[in-house]
Amino acid sequence: MATKPRIKLPESAKVGELIEIKTLISHVMETGQRKDSEGKTIPRNIINSFTATYGGAEVFKAELQPGISANPYLAFYMKVPGPGEFEFTWIDDAGGKVVEKIKLNVT
Amino acid sequence: MLDRRTFALGSAAALAGAGLASMARAQDAAQPWEQALKKILGDAKPTEGKVTIEMPEIAENGNTVPFSISVDSPMTEASSVRAIHLIATANPQPGVATFRFSLLSGRAAVTSRMRLARTQDVLAVAELSDGRFLMGKRSVKVTIGGCGG
Numbered sequence: 001m002a003t004k005p006r007i008k009l010p011e012s013a014k015v016g017e018l019i020e021i022k023t024l025i026s027h028v029m030e031t032g033q034r035k036d037s038e039g040k041t042i043p044r045n046i047i048n049s050f051t052a053t054y055g056g057a058e059v060f061k062a063e064l065q066p067g068i069s070a071n072p073y074l075a076f077y078m079k080v081p082g083p084g085e086f087e088f089t090w091i092d093d094a095g096g097k098v099v100e101k102i103k104l105n106v107t
Numbered sequence: 108m109l110d111r112r113t114f115a116l117g118s119a120a121a122l123a124g125a126g127l128a129s130m131a132r133a134q135d136a137a138q139p140w141e142q143a144l145k146k147i148l149g150d151a152k153p154t155e156g157k158v159t160i161e162m163p164e165i166a167e168n169g170n171t172v173p174f175s176i177s178v179d180s181p182m183t184e185a186s187s188v189r190a191i192h193l194i195a196t197a198n199p200q201p202g203v204a205t206f207r208f209s210l211l212s213g214r215a216a217v218t219s220r221m222r223l224a225r226t227q228d229v230l231a232v233a234e235l236s237d238g239r240f241l242m243g244k245r246s247v248k249v250t251i252g253g254c255g256g
Binding site: 018022031033054057058059060061062063064065066067068069070072073074075076077078079081 | 202204208214
């Protein structure tokens with residue numbers, strides 16, 4: 001799961017402003033329901049957890065099941081508490097982990 | 108005094124009893140989505156409203172159906188949304204996701220994309236900081252199912 005996620009933040013934000021954070025990562029999100037050409041079940045491998053923290057405090061967390069589409073897109077909000085850095089973490093069933101850090105430009 | 112034999116008999120009876128109880132449970136087993144809902148709610152009764160689910164009325168491709176869920180809440184210490192649970196009533200696995208919010212969230216809303224196996228109702232259950240639950244529902248027609256059987 002070594003793909004680079006895409007993250008969209010506003011170019012700048014003010015303290016107290018409500019901002020939307022958009023994230024996208026490439027992942028097959030294999031449901032565990034499908035069978036291969038020999039009739040064997042293809043094992044489940046999905047991103048089961050996504051966490052967003054800001055300045056170390058949790059902002060948003062998603063616990064995902066196979067009902068979430070491939071290449072999961074997640075958008076959510078934050079009320080800007082002050083200057084800081086986001087840390088986004090994606091974890092899949094195979095134990096893969098992607099961590100992405102990005103500073104918010106607070107004016 | 109409990110000797111070995113009565114103890115053994117007693118355990119056997121207890122095991123048989125447990126077996127019967129689990130059979131009875133299996134017989135009146137609710138639909139999988141009802142079980143998923145029960146797991147979230149426990150014995151609580153959800154209130155309808157204040158939960159908005161935005162989804163297309165007709166989804167041509169069930170593999171990727173966009174959705175936005177939002178809950179009308181001040182998101183303050185006194186009153187906030189802790190989580191939104193998403194259920195697709197006719198999917199093989201009805202529990203789709205749980206989204207957890209914090210006071211930093213500012214707004215209890217999430218946008219993503221889901222799989223829908225066929226035409227069905229989608230439920231969003233909001234878990235509030237005071238222990239109450241709110242629920243919203245949306246019907247979606249699916250042209251091509253999205254669980255790739």
